[in-house]
Amino acid sequence: xxxxxxxxxxxxxxxxxxxxxxxxxxxxxxxxxxxxxxxxxxxxxxxxxxxxxxxxxxxxxxxxxxxxxxxxxxxxxxxxxxxxxxxxxxxxxxxxxxxxxxxxxxxxxxxxxxxxxxxxxxxxxxxxxxxxxxxxxxxxxxxxxxxxxxxxxxxxxxxxxxxxxxxxxxxxxxxxxxxxxxxxxxxxxxxxxxxxxxxxxxxxxxxxxxxxxxxxxxxxxxxxxxxxxxxxxxxxxxxxxxxxxxxxxxxxxxxxxxxxxxxxxxxxxxxxxxxxxxxxxxxxxxxxxxxxxxxxxxxxxxxxxxxxxxxxxxxxxxxxxxxxxxxxxxxxxxxxxxxxxxxxxxxxxxxxxxxxxxxxxxx
Numbered sequence: 001x002x003x004x005x006x007x008x009x010x011x012x013x014x015x016x017x018x019x020x021x022x023x024x025x026x027x028x029x030x031x032x033x034x035x036x037x038x039x040x041x042x043x044x045x046x047x048x049x050x051x052x053x054x055x056x057x058x059x060x061x062x063x064x065x066x067x068x069x070x071x072x073x074x075x076x077x078x079x080x081x082x083x084x085x086x087x088x089x090x091x092x093x094x095x096x097x098x099x100x101x102x103x104x105x106x107x108x109x110x111x112x113x114x115x116x117x118x119x120x121x122x123x124x125x126x127x128x129x130x131x132x133x134x135x136x137x138x139x140x141x142x143x144x145x146x147x148x149x150x151x152x153x154x155x156x157x158x159x160x161x162x163x164x165x166x167x168x169x170x171x172x173x174x175x176x177x178x179x180x181x182x183x184x185x186x187x188x189x190x191x192x193x194x195x196x197x198x199x200x201x202x203x204x205x206x207x208x209x210x211x212x213x214x215x216x217x218x219x220x221x222x223x224x225x226x227x228x229x230x231x232x233x234x235x236x237x238x239x240x241x242x243x244x245x246x247x248x249x250x251x252x253x254x255x256x257x258x259x260x261x262x263x264x265x266x267x268x269x270x271x272x273x274x275x276x277x278x279x280x281x282x283x284x285x286x287x288x289x290x291x292x293x294x295x296x297x298x299x300x301x302x303x304x305x306x307x308x309x310x311x312x313x314x315x316x317x318x319x320x321x322x323x324x325x326x327x328x329x330x331x332x333x334x335x336x337x338x339x340x341x342x343x344x345x346x347x348x349x350x351x352x353x354x355x356x357x358x359x360x361x362x363x
Contacts, residue, residue: 001014001037001343002343003158003343003344003346003347004079004343004346004347004350005037006347007347007348007350007351009351010347010350010351012037013040013041013073013075014032014037014038014039014040014041015039015040015041015042015043015066015069015073016028016029016032016039016041016042016043017042017043017044017045017046017062017065017086018043018045018046018058018062018086018230019046019229019230020032021042021044021046022046022230023257024257025227025229025230025257025258026227026256026257026258026259027258028258029042031258031260031261034260040073041069041072041073043062043065043066043069044065045058045061045062045065045086045089046058046230047061049235050197050230050231050232050233050234050235051202051232051233052199052202052232054232055085055199055231055232056085058085058086058089059085059086059088059089060089061089062085062086062089062090062093063089063092063093066089066090066093066094067093067096067097070093070094070097070099071097075099076099076100077099077100077101077102077127077350077355078090078091078094078099078100078101078102079102079103079104079346079350080094080101080102080103080104080121080125081103081104081105082104082105082114082118083105083108083110083114083115083117083118083121084114084117084231085117085231087117087121088117088120088121091103091120091121091124091125092124095124095357098357099357100126100127100355100356100357101121101124101125101126101127102125102126102127102128102129102346102350103121103122103125103127103128103129104129104131104154104155104346105118105129105130105131105135105154106118106119106121106122106125106128106129106130106135106139107122107128107130107132107134107135107136107137107138107139107142108130108131108132108134108135108138108302108303109138109300109301109302110298110299110300110301110302111297111300111301112198112199112200112297112298112300113199113200114199114298119142122139122142122144123142123143125144126148126355126356126357126359127148127150127349127350127353127355128144128148128149128150129150129152129342129345129346129349130149130150130151130152131151131152131153131154131157131283131337131338131342132151132153132154132303132336132337133151134303135151135303136149136151145360148353148355150345150346150349152338152341152342152345152346152349153337153338153339153340153341153342153345154283154337154338154342155338155342155343155346156280156283156284156337157283157284157287157335157337157338157339157340157342158338158340158341158342158343159261159265160265160284160287160288160340161287161339161340162340163261163262163265163266164265164269164288165340171186171263171266171267171270175263176254178256179254179255179256179257180245180254180255181225181245181250181253181254181255182222182250182251182252182253182254183254184222184224184252184254185222186267186270188222189221189222189272189326190221190222190223190224190271190272191216191221191222191223191224191271191272191273191274191275191322192223192224192226192267192268192271192273192274192275193212193213193216193223193224193225193226193274193275193276194226194274194275194276194277194278194280194281195208195209195212195228195237195275195276195277195278195295196228196229196231196234196237196276196277196278196298197228197229197231197232197233197234197236197237198233198277198296198297198298199231199232199233200297201233201296201297202232202233202236203233203236204233204236204313205228205233205234205236205237205240206236206237206239206240206243207240207313208237208240208295208296208313209228209236209237209240209241209244210240210243210244211313211314211315211318212275212276212295212315212318213225213240213241213244213248213253214315215315215316215318215319215322216253216275216322217248217251218315218319219319219322219323219326220252221252221272221273221322221326222252222253223252223253223254223275224253224254224255224256224267224271225241225253225254225255225256226255226256226257226258226259227241227255227256227257227258241255264280265284265288268280268284268285268288268290269288269290271290271291272291272325272326272329273290273291273292273293273322273325273326274290274291274292274293275292275293275295275318275322276293276294276295277294277295277296277298277299279299279302281294281299281307281308282294282299282302282303282304282305282308283336283337285305285307285308286304286305286307286308286333286334286335286336286337287333287334287335287336287337287338288333289307289330289331289332289333289334290307290330290331291307291325291326291328291329291330291331292307292308292309292325293308293309293311293318293321293322293325294308294309294310294311295311295312295313295318296311296312296313303336303337304336305331305334305336306331306334307331307334309321309324309325
C-alpha cells in the first residue's frame with residue numbers, strides 16, 4: 001500500500017472489511033489510519049459465530065457488498081492478498097465484473113482450506129505476485145502464463161526489513177498497560193504465542209491451545225499470548241485462553257487482542273521462541289532468525305527455514321521443541337520470502353503491465 005501510495009502513476013483506494021473493523025479483533029482499521037492510509041470504503045461482512053457455516057455466510061455477504069463498492073470506486077485493478085475467506089469474496093466480485101485481479105502470495109501449499117482458496121484465487125487472477133520461487137513454479141504449473149507471474153517476494157518482509165533497518169522495533173515501557181495479565185520483563189527469555197484455528201479441525205482448538213499453554217507453564221517460561229484470528233474455530237481457541245486465564249491464573253503471561261507491526265516485529269526479534277501456527281513464524285521468522293515451534297497442520301508443506309521445528313499437538317512434544325529452541329537461540333537470516341523490495345516491484349508492475357480480463361491459459 002505504501003509503494004502504491006507513493007507511485008506517481010497509481011492511486012490507492014483501500015477497502016477495509018471483516019475482522020479489521022471489529023474491536024474484538026483489535027480494530028486493525030485504527031492502525032491502518034494511524035499509518036496514514038485513507039479509507040475509501042468499509043464493508044461489514046463478518047457474521048458472528050466463527051463456525052464453518054458463518055465463515056461461508058460471511059464470504060457470501062462479502063460477495064453481496066463488494067460489487068457495489070467496486071461500482072462506486074471503479075478501480076482499474078483489484079489487488080487482493082493471500083488465502084483468507086475475504087479474499088475469495090473479493091476475487092469473485094472483481095472477476096465477475098471484468099475487473100483485472102492481482103493476487104499476492106499465491107502458489108503456496110498448506111494442506112488446509114486456505115490452500116484451496118489460494119489456488120482458486122490463482123485461477124481467477126490475472127496478475128500474480130508470488131513470494132517464493134516454489135510458489136511461482138506452482139502457479140505456472142496451474143496453467144497461468146509465465147509473463148504474468150512475477151516472483152517479487154512477500155510484502156510483509158518489506159515491513160520487517162524497514163523496521164529492523166531503521167531500528168523502529170517498538171517495545172515501549174507502556175506495552176503492558178494494554179491487554180491483560182502480568183507485567184513481564186522482556187529482557188529475560190519469554191515465549192510469544194500466536195495460535196489460530198485450523199478450519200479442517202473445527203472443534204479441537206480449545207484442547208490445542210490448552211496443551212500449548214501447559215507446555216509453556218511447565219517450562220516456567222513467561223509468555224505474551226495473542227488472540228486468534230476470525231477463522232472458523234476462533235471461539236474455541238479464545239475460550240481456551242479465557243479458561244486458562246481464569247482457572248489457571250495466567251501467571252507470568254500477558255494477553256493481547258492485536259499489536260502494531262513495529263511492536264510485533266520487535267517481539268519476534270527479542271523472543272526466545274515463537275510458539276503456535278502463525279505464518280509469521282514461517283515468513284518473517286526466517287528473515288528475522290526467530291526460533292519457532294510450529295504446531296499442527298495449519299502451515300503444512302509451506303516453504304520454511306532452519307529456524308522452524310514442526311510438532312504435533314501433544315504437550316510433551318511441544319515442550320521438548322521449545323526447550324530445544326531455548327538452547328539454540330537466534331538463527332541466521334534466511335531470505336526465503338524476499339529481500340524487502342516486494343512493494344516497489346508490485347507497484348511498478350501494476351503501473352506498467354497491460355492485462356486483459358480474457359485469460360489465456362496454457363496446459
